Amino acid sequence: MPKRKKKEAEEIGFVTTLSVPSEGSAGLTGSWRVFIPVLDGERCNKCLLCWIYCPEACINKDIRINYDYCKGCGICAEECPRGAISMVKEEKKQ
Amino acid sequence: MKLKDFPEEELFLQGSAACQGCPGSAAIRVAFKALGRNTVLSVIASCTSVFQSPFPVSALELPTLNMAFATGGATASGLSAAADRLVARGVLEEKPTILVWAGDGGTYDIGIQALSGAAERNADFIYVCYNNEAYSNTGTQRSGATPYAAWTTNTTKGKEEWRKDVAQIMVAHGIPYVATASLAYPTDMFRKFARAKEIKGTRYIEIQAPCPPGWKFPSSHTIKVARLAVQSGMWMLYEHEDGKTTYTAGTQRIIQGQSKLVPVEEYLRAQGRFGHLFSPERDEKRIGEIQRRIDHVFETLQFTHKMKEHIMDIEMAPPR
Amino acid sequence: MRLVETGNHVAAWGVRLARVEVVSAYPITPQTQVIEEISRFIDEGEMQCEYIPVESEHSAMAALIASAAMGVRSFSATSAHGLAYMHELLHWAAGIRLPMVMVNVNRALGPGWNIWCDHQDTLAARDTGWIQIHCASHQEILDTVIQAYRISEDPKVNLPVMVCYDAIFLSHNYMQVEIPSQEDVDRFLPPFRSLWRLDLHHPLTHGSVIYPDDYEEVRYSMFRGMENAREVVKAAAREYRETVGGYHGELVDAYGIEDAEHALVAMGSMASEARVAVEALREAGHRFGLVRVRSYRPFPVEECRRLLAGLQKVLVLDRSISFGMEGPLYSEVKASLYGHGDAVIYDLVTGLGGRDVTYEFIAENAVAALEGRLDAGSVWPSVRLNRHHLVSKSGVERLGSKGGAR
Numbered sequence: 001m002p003k004r005k006k007k008e009a010e011e012i013g014f015v016t017t018l019s020v021p022s023e024g025s026a027g028l029t030g031s032w033r034v035f036i037p038v039l040d041g042e043r044c045n046k047c048l049l050c051w052i053y054c055p056e057a058c059i060n061k062d063i064r065i066n067y068d069y070c071k072g073c074g075i076c077a078e079e080c081p082r083g084a085i086s087m088v089k090e091e092k093k094q
Numbered sequence: 095m096k097l098k099d100f101p102e103e104e105l106f107l108q109g110s111a112a113c114q115g116c117p118g119s120a121a122i123r124v125a126f127k128a129l130g131r132n133t134v135l136s137v138i139a140s141c142t143s144v145f146q147s148p149f150p151v152s153a154l155e156l157p158t159l160n161m162a163f164a165t166g167g168a169t170a171s172g173l174s175a176a177a178d179r180l181v182a183r184g185v186l187e188e189k190p191t192i193l194v195w196a197g198d199g200g201t202y203d204i205g206i207q208a209l210s211g212a213a214e215r216n217a218d219f220i221y222v223c224y225n226n227e228a229y230s231n232t233g234t235q236r237s238g239a240t241p242y243a244a245w246t247t248n249t250t251k252g253k254e255e256w257r258k259d260v261a262q263i264m265v266a267h268g269i270p271y272v273a274t275a276s277l278a279y280p281t282d283m284f285r286k287f288a289r290a291k292e293i294k295g296t297r298y299i300e301i302q303a304p305c306p307p308g309w310k311f312p313s314s315h316t317i318k319v320a321r322l323a324v325q326s327g328m329w330m331l332y333e334h335e336d337g338k339t340t341y342t343a344g345t346q347r348i349i350q351g352q353s354k355l356v357p358v359e360e361y362l363r364a365q366g367r368f369g370h371l372f373s374p375e376r377d378e379k380r381i382g383e384i385q386r387r388i389d390h391v392f393e394t395l396q397f398t399h400k401m402k403e404h405i406m407d408i409e410m411a412p413p414r
Numbered sequence: 415m416r417l418v419e420t421g422n423h424v425a426a427w428g429v430r431l432a433r434v435e436v437v438s439a440y441p442i443t444p445q446t447q448v449i450e451e452i453s454r455f456i457d458e459g460e461m462q463c464e465y466i467p468v469e470s471e472h473s474a475m476a477a478l479i480a481s482a483a484m485g486v487r488s489f490s491a492t493s494a495h496g497l498a499y500m501h502e503l504l505h506w507a508a509g510i511r512l513p514m515v516m517v518n519v520n521r522a523l524g525p526g527w528n529i530w531c532d533h534q535d536t537l538a539a540r541d542t543g544w545i546q547i548h549c550a551s552h553q554e555i556l557d558t559v560i561q562a563y564r565i566s567e568d569p570k571v572n573l574p575v576m577v578c579y580d581a582i583f584l585s586h587n588y589m590q591v592e593i594p595s596q597e598d599v600d601r602f603l604p605p606f607r608s609l610w611r612l613d614l615h616h617p618l619t620h621g622s623v624i625y626p627d628d629y630e631e632v633r634y635s636m637f638r639g640m641e642n643a644r645e646v647v648k649a650a651a652r653e654y655r656e657t658v659g660g661y662h663g664e665l666v667d668a669y670g671i672e673d674a675e676h677a678l679v680a681m682g683s684m685a686s687e688a689r690v691a692v693e694a695l696r697e698a699g700h701r702f703g704l705v706r707v708r709s710y711r712p713f714p715v716e717e718c719r720r721l722l723a724g725l726q727k728v729l730v731l732d733r734s735i736s737f738g739m740e741g742p743l744y745s746e747v748k749a750s751l752y753g754h755g756d757a758v759i760y761d762l763v764t765g766l767g768g769r770d771v772t773y774e775f776i777a778e779n780a781v782a783a784l785e786g787r788l789d790a791g792s793v794w795p796s797v798r799l800n801r802h803h804l805v806s807k808s809g810v811e812r813l814g815s816k817g818g819a820r
Contacts, residue, residue: 012631012634012635013638014511014609015631015632015635016509016511016620016635017509017510017620018610018618019148019150019151019152019620019622020151021151021153021617021619022153023109024108024109025109025110025111025146025147025148025153026109026147026148026153029109029111032114047097048098048100049097051097052097052123053280053317054120055114055120055123056108056109056112056116057108058108061102069108069109072114073115073306073313073316074115074312075115075120075313075316075317078318079317079318134484136480144622146619146622147623148624149622149624149628152618152622154617157612157617158612158617158620159480159483159621160620160621160622161479161621162476162502162506164472165473165503167473168438168470168473168474168477169476169477169480170480171438171466171477171480172466172477172480172481172482172484173480173483173484173612175477175481176436176464176480176484176488177484178464179462179463179486180486186614190614207469207470207473208469208472211473215466217466
């Protein structure tokens with residue numbers, strides 16, 4: 001039997017590869033962004049296409065974008081039938 | 095169902111490890127909305143194993159069993175049999191939907207035996223293949239689903255063979271429900287999941303999943319490429335139930351003559367993986383081969399549709 | 415109730431008495447009777463159980479894992495090529511830390527189709543994280559299948575258990591067994607329990623990507639579970655004797671070892687033959703005892719030291735071979751005794767592919783060891799070239815002379 005180096009190893013007990021559901025499971029993925037989607041509320045008619053097409057579930061049904069997690073893929077802007085979303089180069093806060 | 099009636103609840107949690115513009119997570123959102131919380135999920139080795147995020151947190155808010163590559167159908171069989179016992183014993187009030195989520199590698203190639211076995215046993219589950227037409231998780235190698243002429247890291251001059259069609263193989267199994275879906279047609283996809291949920295037995299849904307890094311297009315074009323695939327006839331939308339195939343959404347409109355096939359060149363040009371067909375010089379032969387195959391399929395379908403309408407006209411006509 | 419039955423049918427009785435609810439298995443000779451008997455029990459309403467007739471062993475193990483993950487007592491059975499085919503998922507089953515039990519009928523591996531007894535299949539699955547218990551009688555098969563659930567479901571263990579028994583000798587021969595009452599088994603084996611399951615109200619994700627910073631502890635936890643299993647296997651054997659009756663030893667089953675000067679070490683049905691050899695040797699004035707390794711994983715390290723360290727000569731019988739090394743049981747006995755006592759340890763690799771090993775053969779070689787006529791290391795005393803090998807050889811030579819295989 002291999003010798004154990006640390007006594008704390010004795011107390012590890014039952015550990016398995018179980019994960020807990022959580023928002024931000026890969027961190028604040030908004031930091032991946034280069035271009036940021038900006039919504040023109042005047043043009044938006046809440047057709048919900050951006051809501052359903054967003055691969056990250058970052059746009060809610062009230063068409064509010066969660067910039068903590070939006071990765072800036074640009075699908076919402078590309079697909080908006082009214083051109084209400086534009087992708088703007090983001091100034092990164094240092 | 096209209097978009098505004100889709101459930102607001104998200105069972106795929108934002109801030110996952112998915113790539114920008116990931117078709118897998120986009121598809122999973124629609125599937126989860128249609129199936130709801132009473133679902134047990136098994137994820138078969140694929141990009142989804144990764145984009146759900148690493149231990150000890152997860153973007154999936156369903157009880158989830160990640161499993162080895164070749165196990166989809168078998169895992170579902172075990173989950174379903176155990177759920178039946180729990181229902182029989184009164185531990186569960188209602189049987190949960192058993193959902194297997196696999197890529198085209200896990201479906202077309204290494205997992206087809208387990209899928210075929212489960213389908214033949216008519217095990218009670220929904221099998222989803224999100225088909226990004228290559229082994230994207232390992233860096234884009236060819237799969238049985240990679241289309242003819244497509245570049246992958248081990249078909250550097252374009253794949254020489256035509257893809258196989260597992261949805262049709264599943265139709266040949268005689269299972270209760272087979273459907274194909276596209277990210278660009280979310281209401282069609284949602285309806286198919288909702289229909290599948292109502293049925294008992296093996297149900298197979300295949301979603302085309304245009305992959306920005308694997309197919310080489312900008313992350314904003316995932317939906318656009320998915321739409322072009324349907325409009326050009328490279329991806330067909332249908333459902334098969336009770337021995338009858340019904341074409342749906344964009345594919346149906348083309349067959350019924352309400353819209354025209356977009357030349358396949360437009361679809362191919364939208365992706366870097368077909369770039370060698372256009373530069374340094376245009377590969378007329380291979381582009382033509384792909385177009386002819388599509389034309390043949392649609393000409394047949396359009397003809398059949400017209401014949402049926404014609405027969406209906408005769409049947410509906412007043413007797414003379 | 416007393417029955418005269420095959421070992422396979424007896425295993426099915428164990429599954430029935432353990433109130434197993436999901437069985438997934440693929441037929442392979444010599445295991446088929448296990449699942450045929452279970453199917454009959456289900457069809458006749460004697461078991462409330464779902465039987466999944468999977469299309470391969472890989473799928474059998476996948477379905478078994480999935481059903482255990484739903485929180486249901488689950489069983490499978492296989493042999494040889496089947497065990498090899500599901501090897502990937504043996505690792506998965508152990509790593510998922512869920513209780514499950516599988517029977518493996520020990521059989522030789524091809525090429526050269528051989529359905530007879532050989533331990534190569536299970537010993538090649540040694541490092542998957544499965545507890546492995548090797549049986550030597552029909553009664554032990556029955557009692558061990560029931561005990562296996564108790565061991566596997568113990569919160570200190572949470573590892574799968576493989577109940578192993580020898581092809582043909584045990585799987586197909588008929589022996590008398592005592593079938594315990596369901597009430598007694600129920601008192602010994604409480605309803606299924608596990609430390610986690612797929613729960614709709616508390617959704618958790620199992621088995622996603624895990625980084626180097628987190629992985630080692632998961633494996634260490636498995637190592638601890640296997641270490642804990644030593645005491646749990648022993649306790650299960652003792653409690654089973656009290657509650658149900660029937661006792662076949664714990665990690666080892668020792669015979670005539672108290673006053674022994676030398677010992678034989680073996681597993682499975684060959685240990686029963688070795689027991690007869692011990693009697694013959696003692697009649698001839700050689701004080702031999704027998705240590706039958708019952709639990710191959712966890713390996714009875716302390717037991718080997720306690721029982722063997724003070725002896726003069728130890729003869730291990732291996733029914734498999736680790737190519738490039740020696741008989742695997744031999745390696746492990748030697749490793750256990752390293753630094754303990756100065757017994758000289760010998761190894762017979764014999765009985766492969768079901769070749770008969772008689773007590774006379776074992777006794778002869780034991781005497782050879784005593785008289786210094788047996789080489790150290792693994793020896794193959796039953797190997798000889800027969801007429802069939804010569805026919806085959808002549809075929810190769812004829813091919814060679816015509817310039818083939820070049």
